[in-house]
Amino acid sequence: MASLSYTHILPLSPISTPKKPISSRFLFRSQNPKTLSTSVTFTNSKSNASSSSSSSSSSSVSIELNASTLREICQAHVPEHVLRRVEEVGYVRPTDVQKQALPLLFSGRDCILHAQTGSGKTLAYLLLIFSVINTQRSTVQAVIVVPTRELGTQVTRVARMLAARPMELELEQKSCTVMALLDGGMLKRHKSWLKAQPPTIVVATIKSLCQMLEKKILKLESMKVLIIDEVDFMFNSSKEVSSLRKLLTSYSSLHNRQTIFASASIPQHNRFVHDCIQQKWTKSDVVHVHVNPIQPMPSCLHHRFVICGKNKRHQTLLSLLQSDAPESGIIFVGEQSEKSKKAGNAPPTTSLVDFLRTSYVGCSDIHLLEEDMNFNSRAASLSEVRQGGSYLLVATDIAARGVDLPETTHIYNFDLPRTAVDYLHRAGRTGRKPFSDNRCTVTNILMSEERFVLQRYENELLFNCEELIL
Numbered sequence: 001m002a003s004l005s006y007t008h009i010l011p012l013s014p015i016s017t018p019k020k021p022i023s024s025r026f027l028f029r030s031q032n033p034k035t036l037s038t039s040v041t042f043t044n045s046k047s048n049a050s051s052s053s054s055s056s057s058s059s060s061v062s063i064e065l066n067a068s069t070l071r072e073i074c075q076a077h078v079p080e081h082v083l084r085r086v087e088e089v090g091y092v093r094p095t096d097v098q099k100q101a102l103p104l105l106f107s108g109r110d111c112i113l114h115a116q117t118g119s120g121k122t123l124a125y126l127l128l129i130f131s132v133i134n135t136q137r138s139t140v141q142a143v144i145v146v147p148t149r150e151l152g153t154q155v156t157r158v159a160r161m162l163a164a165r166p167m168e169l170e171l172e173q174k175s176c177t178v179m180a181l182l183d184g185g186m187l188k189r190h191k192s193w194l195k196a197q198p199p200t201i202v203v204a205t206i207k208s209l210c211q212m213l214e215k216k217i218l219k220l221e222s223m224k225v226l227i228i229d230e231v232d233f234m235f236n237s238s239k240e241v242s243s244l245r246k247l248l249t250s251y252s253s254l255h256n257r258q259t260i261f262a263s264a265s266i267p268q269h270n271r272f273v274h275d276c277i278q279q280k281w282t283k284s285d286v287v288h289v290h291v292n293p294i295q296p297m298p299s300c301l302h303h304r305f306v307i308c309g310k311n312k313r314h315q316t317l318l319s320l321l322q323s324d325a326p327e328s329g330i331i332f333v334g335e336q337s338e339k340s341k342k343a344g345n346a347p348p349t350t351s352l353v354d355f356l357r358t359s360y361v362g363c364s365d366i367h368l369l370e371e372d373m374n375f376n377s378r379a380a381s382l383s384e385v386r387q388g389g390s391y392l393l394v395a396t397d398i399a400a401r402g403v404d405l406p407e408t409t410h411i412y413n414f415d416l417p418r419t420a421v422d423y424l425h426r427a428g429r430t431g432r433k434p435f436s437d438n439r440c441t442v443t444n445i446l447m448s449e450e451r452f453v454l455q456r457y458e459n460e461l462l463f464n465c466e467e468l469i470l
């Protein structure tokens with residue numbers, strides 16, 4: 001039987017509602033009973049994690065569930081100076097995904113990290129990288145592929161922060177270098193850097209990475225770890241998928257590397273695991289670490305909706321902002337249609353920013369982030385938002401994947417997202433402080449005829465949305 005591509009099985013249409021919620025563990029029956037893949041499912045954050053093998057082979061995975069600190073889990077694997085940095089930054093307790101995935105990652109198994117937004121997947125895979133790299137060698141040993149420049153910049157920042165060494169060590173040994181190879185970057189400068197002294201870790205968008213590979217400026221023969229972050233998004237993007245397949249199967253060999261896929265959403269995950277093995281993207285004993293599958297949405301989020309007429313949406317948003325007075329929030333706006341562009345209309349994001357700047361006095365820092373902005377303006381918006389203080393960010397879905405602004409307390413869907421998966425990622429831009437009890441709010445502005453779409457997302461993602469009457 002010809003194996004199916006994962007690209008073909010993701011829900012492409014916003015209207016296609018799966019019969020079962022995406023958290024169901026039994027959407028797919030393995031076609032290949034000999035597979036060694038293991039599914040490790042954790043349903044309870046406090047204790048009693050249950051581990052189960054998804055298929056026939058006895059693939060035993062020993063997981064240290066009693067470790068209460070990151071140091072306990074990592075100290076046999078991760079260099080001391082990295083562990084010290086981890087603690088200095090305040091990462092002491094492991095999150096659920098870190099507790100459950102790190103022992104598997106350190107054991108060398110390929111893994112699919114499937115855990116809620118904001119659950120700390122980035123630190124989990126970075127700690128793996130620091131456990132395997134040898135900074136004395138000037139070769140690329142780890143590659144992290146991300147879908148957007150924004151996420152790439154963020155991951156690079158965290159990796160560099162962990163790599164920073166105390167002065168005395170700096171003099172003794174070479175330090176780990178991290179290169180951001182992202183679309184819109186200064187690729188000429190990167191070429192010279194790669195030729196002179198290859199970095200230890202490369203964080204890249206797939207397009208820029210493949211450009212360097214095709215020109216043979218970057219070589220992956222020493223790569224020990226390959227991470228694909230937001231993997232479902234990457235496989236679902238027609239622009240990225242063929243390059244991604246090449247990277248997984250031609251540019252490097254699965255036997256020489258440990259392959260990690262990460263995302264908060266992996267629709268039809270059992271099929272994905274199957275495809276990983278069939279297509280040789282991972283080894284056959286790949287582990288699917290699925291944290292809290294019965295609750296895809298973080299529990300600290302409170303979801304609301306307001307119904308209003310099409311022409312009242314700006315005013316409704318203004319009333320919401322005035323009554324919520326959010327310290328920091330993101331307002332998601334749908335992309336401008338081709339028809340509207342051709343008609344010469346201003347993008348809806350720009351109109352909304354102009355409206356808020358003139359009408360909303362509660363926040364002086366209102367920023368914009370969308371695809372059509374140049375890379376410098378995009379970076380400037382995010383860096384201003386990161387500086388702290390009160391902010392409102394008006395954004396398209398470019399800000400929906402991976403972007404970590406932990407101070408965000410409110411999300412407003414000025415336009416409903418196109419799919420339940422998009423809803424999950426937009427909502428997950430808030431509630432990003434792993435051990436905090438603060439309740440964060442996601443508010444949807446709807447026309448009455450859109451209520452059924454939101455209801456479908458509620459059914460699919462297993463959450464409740466409360467109506468708010470203004």
Ligand SMILES: Nc1ncnc2c1ncn2[C@@H]1O[C@H](COP(=O)(O)OP(=O)(O)OP(=O)(O)O)[C@@H](O)[C@H]1O
Binds near residue numbers: 090091098115435
């Ligand atoms: N052990 C920890 N203790 C405290 N904070 C942590 C810990 N691990 C990660 N964090 C923080 O949690 C936040 C979310 O982490 P991260 O960005 O890795 O989430 P994620 O799982 O990749 O989410 P998404 O799926 O949305 O990309 C970050 O601000 C990070 O600094």
